[in-house]
Amino acid sequence: MPWIQTAFSLKPRPRGFHIVTGEIMAAVPEIGSIRIGLAHLFIQHTSASLSINENADPDVRVDFESHMNQMIPDGAPHFIHTLEGPDDMAAHIKASVLDTGLTIPIRKGALALGTWQGIYLCEHRDRGGARHVVATLQGEQDQ
Numbered sequence: 562m563p564w565i566q567t568a569f570s571l572k573p574r575p576r577g578f579h580i581v582t583g584e585i586m587a588a589v590p591e592i593g594s595i596r597i598g599l600a601h602l603f604i605q606h607t608s609a610s611l612s613i614n615e616n617a618d619p620d621v622r623v624d625f626e627s628h629m630n631q632m633i634p635d636g637a638p639h640f641i642h643t644l645e646g647p648d649d650m651a652a653h654i655k656a657s658v659l660d661t662g663l664t665i666p667i668r669k670g671a672l673a674l675g676t677w678q679g680i681y682l683c684e685h686r687d688r689g690g691a692r693h694v695v696a697t698l699q700g701e702q703d704q
Contacts, residue, residue: 566695576628580680582587593671599700602662604694605690607656610660611681626635
């Protein structure tokens, strides 16, 4: 069973929750050659995260952003780490709550996501810039 690893960047996006499933599939075409296996996606940042959730109704992404901001507000008075701006420490906490990695089954050359599932880039900074991701694939390739 071969191992494949590639690194790529997701284009910069504004703060919020963004579906990036298509961008990831385009950056990692090797997924198409795997009959059965696993894909691990790791975002190399401490102020952004990856998540899987609904890919149909954009209100879900708006509600995620609204709830996270209410739960973990920018510039909370108890934050000590404040040198990088009021959104920085909140972004670190949000990234830890949501996590930096996903493991997704691969089936017949595609990510085995459910009908209503998409991969989110969760951008927690006002100006996060391009986000770097490492994809590691392992599985049986088509013959």
